[in-house]
Amino acid sequence: MADDQAALLMAIALRRVSERYACAVDCGDGDLLAAQFTPDGVVESPRGKFVGPEQLSGIPAMVANRYLKTFHAVLNQMVEPIEGGAEGETYCIARHYFHDPAGRYLCYEMTIRYQDRFARTSTGWKLSRRALTVVGTHTYEAQETPN
Template identity: 50%
Template sequence: MTALGEELLATLAMRRTAENYAFAVDQVDGERFAAQFIEDGVLVAPLGNIVGRKALSEVPRRVAERYARTWHAVFNLVPVIKGDTARAETYGIARHFMRDSSGRPLCYEMTIRYADQFVRTDGGWLLAERKLQLDATHTFSVESRHLAPREDKADE
């Protein structure tokens, strides 16, 4: 395989890790979330510095306790690969649905970037460290008949 082909496959694998991370939050799937990190991986976020898969597996539940639902999208992921490590900047939008004190449905939207450190493992490219960088927020009214917490799980 060419060097470009290897770089493209590695980039795709890292993007898949970022997508699984986002999907796991939205599905409140702690096991899937933690599996995107190496065993002693670190997440630096508003919830604090969270270290290790056991602690990381609690993140989706903690987010779900604050919001009725979430919706995350992954956009750019541009890595710089050096052997079995890579750093990347990953862009995204995170939407957090809730109701205000009068019951009106709202969306708290975050425009975010992650400073990611990846490591190639036998299981693929996993996060060693992910630092959330908040670029902007916006809260707005939404029309939603489906603001109840998610009960269904996507087929795996």
């Protein structure tokens, strides 16, 4: 029973890290995003490799400069304990809203899998590495709504 409880508490804590990461991107909060990582944390994505707090904290601004708004939904997450932490896979749907050159309001949607490695630190669970794999994309016209 104690092992089951420990596994459940770990899974909840790791999901919260992933949810805060998504929120940080959508809210444009670089400090919140960087706080989800160990000091030597890494994000690997099609846009490049970002290492350490300074580079990681710039990710939300990079996204905000490209899109009007975003919406990241964290879906299922499978994690397993390993020596020194945990690793797993996190599924996400990421929607990116923008106007095209003709003025149409569009959504660029990405289906994503993150390959995650987590470390347990003195301040709680943190990502040490997150590698983004794009499974598929779709762009479609959306209805623009006031913020």
